Amino acid sequence: xxxxxxxxxxxxxxxxxxxxxxxxxxxxxxxxxxxxxxxxxxxxxxxxxxxxxxxxxxxxxxxxxxxxxxxxxxxxxxxxxxxxxxxxxxxxxxxxxxxxxxxxxxxxxxxxxxxxxxxxxxxxxxxxxxxxxxxxxxxxxxxxxxxxxxxxxxxxxxxxxxxxxxxxxxxxxxxxxxxxxxxxxxxxxxxxxxxxxxxxxxxxxxxxxxxxxxxxxxxxxxxxxxxxxxxxxxxxxxxxxxxxxxxxxxx
Numbered sequence: 001x002x003x004x005x006x007x008x009x010x011x012x013x014x015x016x017x018x019x020x021x022x023x024x025x026x027x028x029x030x031x032x033x034x035x036x037x038x039x040x041x042x043x044x045x046x047x048x049x050x051x052x053x054x055x056x057x058x059x060x061x062x063x064x065x066x067x068x069x070x071x072x073x074x075x076x077x078x079x080x081x082x083x084x085x086x087x088x089x090x091x092x093x094x095x096x097x098x099x100x101x102x103x104x105x106x107x108x109x110x111x112x113x114x115x116x117x118x119x120x121x122x123x124x125x126x127x128x129x130x131x132x133x134x135x136x137x138x139x140x141x142x143x144x145x146x147x148x149x150x151x152x153x154x155x156x157x158x159x160x161x162x163x164x165x166x167x168x169x170x171x172x173x174x175x176x177x178x179x180x181x182x183x184x185x186x187x188x189x190x191x192x193x194x195x196x197x198x199x200x201x202x203x204x205x206x207x208x209x210x211x212x213x214x215x216x217x218x219x220x221x222x223x224x225x226x227x228x229x230x231x232x233x234x235x236x237x238x239x240x241x242x243x244x245x246x247x248x249x250x251x
Contacts, residue, residue, distance in 0.1 A: 002207070006057075010204035013056040017202070020049050025112040032120055040098045040150075043117045047091030054085075057205040059197060063093060065215030069187055072096035074149040075218070076142070076177055076186045078234040080166055080242075081155035082195035087114075089191060089213060090153050097151035100141055102126060102173060122148075135176045142180025152177055152184075156231055164195045166242055169235040175227035188216035188234040190241045214241055 024046040031042040051061070069075055075097065077090065090099045102124045108115050118125060124141035126134035138154070145152045154177050156169035178186070193211040200206075216237055219230060 003204075006204035006207050009057045009207050010202060013054060013205050014202050016053045016056060017050070020046070020053055021112040021114065024049070025116055028113060028116050028120070036122065039120060043113075043121055044091060044095045044098060046113055046117070047088040048095055049092075050088040051092040054197065054205065058208040059205070059211060060208070061089075061211050061213065063213045063215075065217075066093075068215050068217055069185070073151075074145055074181070074184045075151045076145075076181060076184050077151060077153045077189050077215075078169075078174055078186055078231065079153060079155055079189035080161070080191060080238050081157050081159070082161045082164055082191055082193075083198040084160070085194040085197045085211075086155070086160075086191055089194060089211070093213065094151060099151040099153045100124070100145055101153050102138055102141070102155070102177075104128060131172070135172065138173055138176040139180035142177045142184075146181035146184055152181065156235070161195055162199075164192060164242075166235070166239050169231050171228045171231050174231045178221065178227050178230070182221070185218040185220055186230060186234070187218055188237050190214050190216075190238040192242055192245055212245060 024042065028039055028042050028046070031038040077099065079086070079090075087101060100121065100123045101118070103118050103126070105125045105127055108118045108125050117123070122141065122144055124137040126137050128134065142152055154174050156171070156174050157167040158170050158173075159167070161167060191211070191213050193209055196206050196209045197211070219233070221230065
């Protein structure tokens with residue numbers, strides 16, 4: 001019966017998901033005729049709407065730590081990565097921070113709204129086989145974020161977790177982000193449960209999935225502090241948070 005319930009609610013969820021992407025792809029192209037900020041507002045509401053779409057399958061959120069930073073302005077968010085759902089989680093929660101992302105170039109084509117946002121929304125599109133190109137793109141994105149006072153998000157694991165476990169954090173991309181935006185505070189972030197939403201590529205979406213998000217205390221930087229130390233601090237904090245959540249979970 002549980003599996004049947006998953007499918008019954010997944011069908012309208014998937015339909016609403018697809019319609020939302022198509023509608024906002026059109027809206028985004030219209031917004032681009034005005035300016036970047038109009039486009040950013042459109043994409044912000046795309047991501048907020050996508051969070052609402054998954055409520056059809058009773059996906060629920062607990063968000064902690066929003067009072068640790070301003071609801072608008074520039075920050076560098078360093079987070080674990082569990083699924084593609086993490087993108088609308090950041091964009092849908094941090095609406096007025098207008099977060100930018102580091103993404104593979106291959107994602108910039110073929111996906112309504114998402115590909116458009118990656119191409120036109122001042123994000124960093126990288127070639128994983130070209131380290132120098134990736135570092136340059138991330139640094140340039142971070143510099144623009146600091147100049148425009150908007151946020152940037154990086155997932156140092158480099159790939160999505162398939163089971164929610166925490167991988168090692170790679171330093172190079174995060175270091176490039178810090179180099180490009182030396183004045184922006186770092187917000188360690190941890191997400192749990194989002195991997196379940198896309199575990200079956202939405203066919204089905206597990207009904208009632210519980211997603212937790214926690215934003216940590218801002219980390220300021222000094223000139224003599226190593227980026228690798230900061231990244232490791234973020235990883236240790238994320239691991240401790242995940243462990244505390246899992247220990248407190250119901251059997």
